[in-house]
Amino acid sequence: MSEFQELVKSFPKTREYVRDFFVYGFKTRNEFKNKSPRTYDNERRRLESWLSPYVRKDHVSGGSNISLAIDSSLLDTNPLFRVWKTKSFTDNDIVLHFLILDLLQEGLPLTAEAITDLLLTKYEALFDIQTVRRKCNAYAKEGLLEKRKDGKAVVFSLSLTLVQWLKSNENMLDALSFYQMSEVFGIIGNELTEQLDCENQTFRVKHSFCVHTLEDEILLKLLDAMNQRLRIRLELKSSKNGNSAASACVPLQILISARTGRRYLCGYMHRRQRFSCFRLDSIKSITPLDSSLEYDDLLNKLKQNRSKLWGVSFQGENGRRLDKLTMTVQVFEPTENYIVERLKREGRGGSVIRIARNVYQYEIEVFDCNEMLPWVRTFIGRILSLTCTSKSVEQRFYRDLQAMYEMYEIPQDISKL
Structure with a gap:
């Protein structure tokens, strides 16, 4: 039986487990259907080792579930940074790491051959020259060492700049x-x-939003592809049903929700001939493809479409390009003029018109009016009427309102409004 190791080789697998515990949380051992009990136990033990001050256990009828309780306002750093510092290594990796850096502390540049000889004479550590050269080249790439040519020889020195x-x-x-x-x-x-x-x-x-550090590896690859103007293939996993899928797109922009902090990739899908957004926490891996020759044109089209984007959805009901939402609200003037100012400030370019004393009308055209409903509901109690060219949005609003009346046992027939 293999011995449990706190360090990990595969960060994507660890990222998935941290999300399960931190983002979704409140799952018992039996609720992790896609993993073996041993795998679950190993990942749980790793999490408890890395993040022990923040691990919370709740005992329920089906066992105990584990989640992470973190108050970001009290933190001096992000505790999830520890997850990045747990990569596994071999015995040679750790020995070479400290010995090479110690040899170069005096500041003298050395060739790989000289470093290999000094490892043997000074520390009695025998290594192959190629192994030492690969390690030095890797550290030069990471910025730990400086690599330069001295005549025909390649020398390495400690980077202290x-x-x-x-x-x-x-x-x-x-x-x-x-x-x-x-x-x-x-x-x-x-x-x-x-x-x-x-x-x-x-x-x-x-x-x-501490958990977003788990997405930074994916974000870095996306930004690199955007800088090189490449098409990419995304491997996606749904957070709702766990289904996996693949999708090719041209990555154009990263969108961040000001309300939830959730991050999205906005890209153009040639197969569907439209823009689409993907949650970063649903992207498992990225594969670079060929260059996109129309990258600038797509960016300009996205810039034009952004003015009609309420959230991150570019498609409304039945594939219709734009839907119009009209909301009439009651505002008692002049004491409640701040409501009018709020409509103008938060309405994202929608028109606000005074149609009667104490009555204002807000109107806007967007791709997907469904995304507006959470904001629209904040005006409940003032809304005199609401109409939308997407009838499912309109019906959903009044249906939710009727459900609220029934919940509080208030006699009211919404259909007559």
């Missing part, structure tokens, strides 16, 4: 502390501050 610059600019430590809490790829700021033995003593973020 960034560390020295950071130490000479102390204000940058505050910037890095803030960056790791508030921006994408915050793990970079966290790594740099840890290398300098600096802790975030200044900043706290009230509304921080």
Whole structure:
């Protein structure tokens, strides 16, 4: 039987489990249908090891379920950064890591052959030259070492440029502390501050979406494909039913919800000849394809369509391009003029017209009026009428309103409104 290892080889598998516990949560061992009990136990133990201060167990009739209880406003860093720091390694990996860096501490550039000889004479560690050269090249690619030509020889030296610059600019430590809490790829700021033995003593973020660091690997690949103007193939997994699918598109823009913080890839699908959005947390992997020759044209078309986009959906009922929603609200003037200002501020370009004393009409054309309903419901109690060219949206609004009246046992027939 293989021994349990806290470190992992495959980050995508770990990302899926952290999402199950953190995002969805509240599942017992028996509810993880697609995984074996042993796999579940191993992943649970890893999570408890990495994130023990935040793990919560709730005992229920079917066993116990595990979730992560994290109050982002109290954190000085993102605890999920620890997940990135658990990659497995071989014995040679860890030995070479420390010995090579120790050899180069004096600042003298050395060839791979010289490093191999010093490993044997100074540490009595015998390694093949090719193994040492591969490790040095890998570290040069990662930025840990500097690689340059000295005549015909290739020499390696310790890269201290960034560390020295950071130490000479102390204000940058505050910037890095803030960056790791508030921006994408915050793990970079966290790594740099840890290398300098600096802790975030200044900043706290009230509304921080810790779990989004799990998507940063996918986001980096998307941004790289966008910079190279490539088509890509996405492997997707639905968070609702667990079904997998593949889709090809031209990645154009990353959209972030100001309300939920959820991130989406907006791309153009040639097969369907339309724009579409994909949640980043549903993307399992990305495969680069060929270059897109019409990338600039697609960006311009997306820019034009964005003005008619309420959320992230580009298609309304029955494939119709645009739907119109009209809402009439009651506003007692002048004491409630702030309602009118809110309609103008939050209405995303919709028209607001005063049609009578204390009565205003809001009207807008968007791709998918379904996305508007959560915002529309915040005006319940003031809405005099609501109509939409998408009848399913209209019916859904009045049906939900009728259900609310029934829930509170208020006699009311919505059909007469």
